[in-house]
Amino acid sequence: MTGPVRTEHVDTPNGAIVVVTLHRPEVRNALDTGLLAALVDTLDDLPPPGEVRGLVLTGAGGAFSAGADIHEATTDGGRRRMELFTTVHEQLLDLRLPTVAAIEGVAIGGGAELAGGCDVRIAARDAVLRFPGAIYGVPVGVARTVGQVGLSVAKDWVLSSRDVPAEEAERRGFVQQLVEPGAAREAAIGWATVVAGRDAATVALLGSVFDQQSGLRDRVMFENDALRSQAETGQLPDLGTDLPRTVRPRRH
Numbered sequence: 001m002t003g004p005v006r007t008e009h010v011d012t013p014n015g016a017i018v019v020v021t022l023h024r025p026e027v028r029n030a031l032d033t034g035l036l037a038a039l040v041d042t043l044d045d046l047p048p049p050g051e052v053r054g055l056v057l058t059g060a061g062g063a064f065s066a067g068a069d070i071h072e073a074t075t076d077g078g079r080r081r082m083e084l085f086t087t088v089h090e091q092l093l094d095l096r097l098p099t100v101a102a103i104e105g106v107a108i109g110g111g112a113e114l115a116g117g118c119d120v121r122i123a124a125r126d127a128v129l130r131f132p133g134a135i136y137g138v139p140v141g142v143a144r145t146v147g148q149v150g151l152s153v154a155k156d157w158v159l160s161s162r163d164v165p166a167e168e169a170e171r172r173g174f175v176q177q178l179v180e181p182g183a184a185r186e187a188a189i190g191w192a193t194v195v196a197g198r199d200a201a202t203v204a205l206l207g208s209v210f211d212q213q214s215g216l217r218d219r220v221m222f223e224n225d226a227l228r229s230q231a232e233t234g235q236l237p238d239l240g241t242d243l244p245r246t247v248r249p250r251r252h
Helices: 033-044 079-094 110-116 142-149 151-160 166-172 184-196 200-213 216-233 242-250
Strands: 005-012 015-022 054-059 099-103 106-108 120-124 128-130 177-179
Touching: 005 033, 005 184, 015 033, 015 184, 033 079, 054 110, 054 184, 079 110, 079 216, 099 110, 099 184, 106 110, 110 128, 110 142, 120 166, 120 184, 128 166, 142 151, 142 216, 166 177, 177 184, 200 216, 216 242
Parallel strands: 015 054, 054 099, 099 120, 106 128, 120 177
Antiparallel strands: 005 015
């Protein structure tokens, strides 16, 4: 299997688990347009929930993802790449499968956002997360973290853009399980296997209820529209004029 995204089906006592691996290890799985397009296709082409019972998202080469590939040469100012980012975020919301991120090494920017888009995160003890949108002028990082770690901690992480060690992320609730380096993938498969033993229809419904009742869906859609607005105009969106026009029709 070749390409920037690789898929493996792992048979467990409770059914098949899909392991999706970001595979650009030479750049710590930085997210360029090609990788994101492949990830969109991979998520679109997943077998129905009756055939698979969970999804593990991880990265190759000892890293989860170093985030957006800022060295990628684009002809549209990165607009296509941003559209793919927001599409992946919405796909993860709409999946009717339990999802778990297996984090080794770094999960930075878009990589941290992908991990945050999964239901659960399992991380190596030496992993590091970072939300650097405030450094690069990208209004991202709020939608998931505010519900996962609380308002003040989310502000700390996102506004400072500092490194967050995995042990702190676990203590604050962003990471649900810490494991030894190199063990995140197998631990994630183990968690997905346990959930695969529950009633699939109920698990799928509960996932949707969690997203709706927590307000996660509206927060993700709002943030996605902010990112799309910025990609289209090249400027930070104005909360009073830009976002109401784009967000309200998109909510469902």
